[in-house]
Amino acid sequence: MPGVIPLSWFLILSAVLFLIGVLGFLIKRNIIALLLSVEIMLNAVNLTFVAFSSWLHRINGQIFVFFVLVVAAAEAAVGLALVIAMFRNRETLNVDRSNLLKW
Amino acid sequence: MTQVLFFLFAALAIGAAINVLAQKHVLYSALSLIVHLVSVSGLFILLQADFLAVINIIVYAGAIMVLFVFVIMLLNLHDLEEGADRLRWLKFLGIPMALFLLFMILAAVINIGGVPIQGLLSGSPDAIGRSLFTDYLLPFEATSLLILIALMGAVIFAKKDL
Numbered sequence: 001m002p003g004v005i006p007l008s009w010f011l012i013l014s015a016v017l018f019l020i021g022v023l024g025f026l027i028k029r030n031i032i033a034l035l036l037s038v039e040i041m042l043n044a045v046n047l048t049f050v051a052f053s054s055w056l057h058r059i060n061g062q063i064f065v066f067f068v069l070v071v072a073a074a075e076a077a078v079g080l081a082l083v084i085a086m087f088r089n090r091e092t093l094n095v096d097r098s099n100l101l102k103w
Numbered sequence: 104m105t106q107v108l109f110f111l112f113a114a115l116a117i118g119a120a121i122n123v124l125a126q127k128h129v130l131y132s133a134l135s136l137i138v139h140l141v142s143v144s145g146l147f148i149l150l151q152a153d154f155l156a157v158i159n160i161i162v163y164a165g166a167i168m169v170l171f172v173f174v175i176m177l178l179n180l181h182d183l184e185e186g187a188d189r190l191r192w193l194k195f196l197g198i199p200m201a202l203f204l205l206f207m208i209l210a211a212v213i214n215i216g217g218v219p220i221q222g223l224l225s226g227s228p229d230a231i232g233r234s235l236f237t238d239y240l241l242p243f244e245a246t247s248l249l250i251l252i253a254l255m256g257a258v259i260f261a262k263k264d265l
C-alpha cells in the first residue's frame with residue numbers, strides 16, 4: 001500500500017538524483033557523459049511529477065511524464081547525431097576541444 | 104514492506120547514478136544508467152504508476168539506451184577522459200554550487216514534512232489514455248510534429264558532408 005511513504009521522501013530522493021545529474025554535467029567533459037547526466041536529471045523530474053500526481057490524485061502529472069519521455073527520445077536522437085558529426089569532424093568527444101564558437 | 108522497497112530502490116537509483124559519474128569509460132556509464140532507470144521504474148510502481156513504469160523501461164532502457172550504447176560502440180572510443188583539462192578549476196566551483204542548490208531544495212521540501220501519500224491513484228493505461236486523448240489532444244499531436252522534426256534533424260546531422 002503506498003499510503004505509508006511520505007511525499008517528502010520522494011521529493012528528497014529526486015532532489016538528490018537531480019543534483020547528481022547537475023554534478024555530472026559540471027564535472028564530466030565527455031559529451032556522451034553529459035547527455036547521460038541530462039537523462040538522470042530528466043528522470044529525477046519525472047519522479048517528482050509522478051509523486052505529486054499520486055499525492056494530488058490527478059493524472060496530469062503522469063501525462064507530463066509521458067511528454068518528458070518523448071522530448072528525451074527526441075533529444076537523444078538529435079544529440080547522438082550531433083555527437084557523430086562532431087566525432088567525424090574533430091576526432092574527439094571532449095567538449096573543451098570544440099571551442100570554435102567560444103569567446 | 105513498502106518502505107523497505109522504497110529504500111532498496113532509492114539506494115539502487117542513487118548508487119547507479121553515482122556510478123554513472125564514477126566510471127571512466129562511457130560505455131560502463133551507459134550500462135549503469137540502465138540500472139538507474141530500472142530502479143526509478145520500481146519507484147513508479149510503488150506510486151501505482153504501472154503504465155509509466157513499463158513505458159519507462161521500454162522507451163528509456165529499451166530504445167534510448169540501446170541508441171546510446173550503439174553510438175558508443177560505433178565510435179570505437181578509447182581513453183576519452185584524457186587529463187589536463189583547461190577548466191579543471193571550475194570543478195571546485197561547481198561542487199559547492201551544486202551542494203548549495205541541494206540545500207535550497209531540501210529547505211523547501213522539509214516544510215512539507217511527513218505527509219503520507221493517501222489512497223490510490225491508478226495510473227492505468229485506461230486512465231492515461233482517456234486523459235491523453237481528451238484534455239491533452241493538442242499537445243499529443245504537437246508531440247508527433249516534434250518527433251518528425253527530430254527525425255529529420257538526426258538524418259541531416261548524420262549526413263556525410265555536413
